[in-house]
Amino acid sequence: MIEATLCFPRRTRGTESDPTEEVLLIEKRRGLGDGWYNGPGGKLEDGETPRECAVRETREEVGLEIDPETLEKAGELTFLLDGERHTFCHVYRTRSFSGEPTTTEEARPEWVPVDDVPYDQMWEDDQFWLPGVLEGETVVGEFRFEGGQPLDEAEFVGHDLEWNEHLETTDT
Numbered sequence: 001m002i003e004a005t006l007c008f009p010r011r012t013r014g015t016e017s018d019p020t021e022e023v024l025l026i027e028k029r030r031g032l033g034d035g036w037y038n039g040p041g042g043k044l045e046d047g048e049t050p051r052e053c054a055v056r057e058t059r060e061e062v063g064l065e066i067d068p069e070t071l072e073k074a075g076e077l078t079f080l081l082d083g084e085r086h087t088f089c090h091v092y093r094t095r096s097f098s099g100e101p102t103t104t105e106e107a108r109p110e111w112v113p114v115d116d117v118p119y120d121q122m123w124e125d126d127q128f129w130l131p132g133v134l135e136g137e138t139v140v141g142e143f144r145f146e147g148g149q150p151l152d153e154a155e156f157v158g159h160d161l162e163w164n165e166h167l168e169t170t171d172t
């Protein structure tokens with residue numbers, strides 16, 4: 001089973017009387033989910049904690065520097081492919097980062113209003129869990145895909161969600 005992370009940097013733009021909440025998404029330019037929008041993220045390397053992975057992937061994919069301590073755990077997602085655990089994904093959010101998002105070989109970053117997230121250009125499961133995560137909730141979810149590898153060509157067939165369960169925060 002693959003262990004992976006997703007990280008959603010957040011900021012507030014606009015004026016005090018008319019603020020706009022934004023999230024940094026990436027348009028993935030290669031690999032799994034190529035051409036779709038997602039948060040920065042990727043697979044854990046040997047010896048790495050999920051938190052360290054989220055920081056590294058965000059740096060590698062869009063050039064933003066995040067202090068691991070500021071990452072807030074927002075979700076744990078299990079993706080099943082043909083009944084077997086394919087990927088376990090740790091989801092984080094943060095409002096604390098430095099640098100400007102930059103396009104890399106892997107990803108093109110884009111600040112998007114949270115009310116305008118392009119769910120029709122994302123993994124099909126995202127529409128079920130990401131809105132709640134962007135509203136500050138925590139989610140534990142299981143998502144079932146069928147049809148064999150690769151995962152991004154399989155069919156999304158069902159899901160179960162639990163909101164605001166306690167998530168372990170010590171290391172992950």
Ligand SMILES: CNc1ncnc2c1ncn2[C@@H]1O[C@H](COP(=O)(O)OP(=O)(O)OP(=O)(O)O)[C@@H](O)[C@H]1O
Pocket residue numbers: 004005006030031032033038040041042043079087089123125126143151
């Ligand atoms: C099934 N439904 C899904 N819904 C939302 N997000 C999903 C997902 N399935 C995988 N993800 C995320 O997609 C990224 C893969 O990225 P990543 O490991 O970089 O894959 P890729 O094949 O490009 O690998 P390398 O770049 O070679 O490491 C990684 O963040 C992972 O959490």
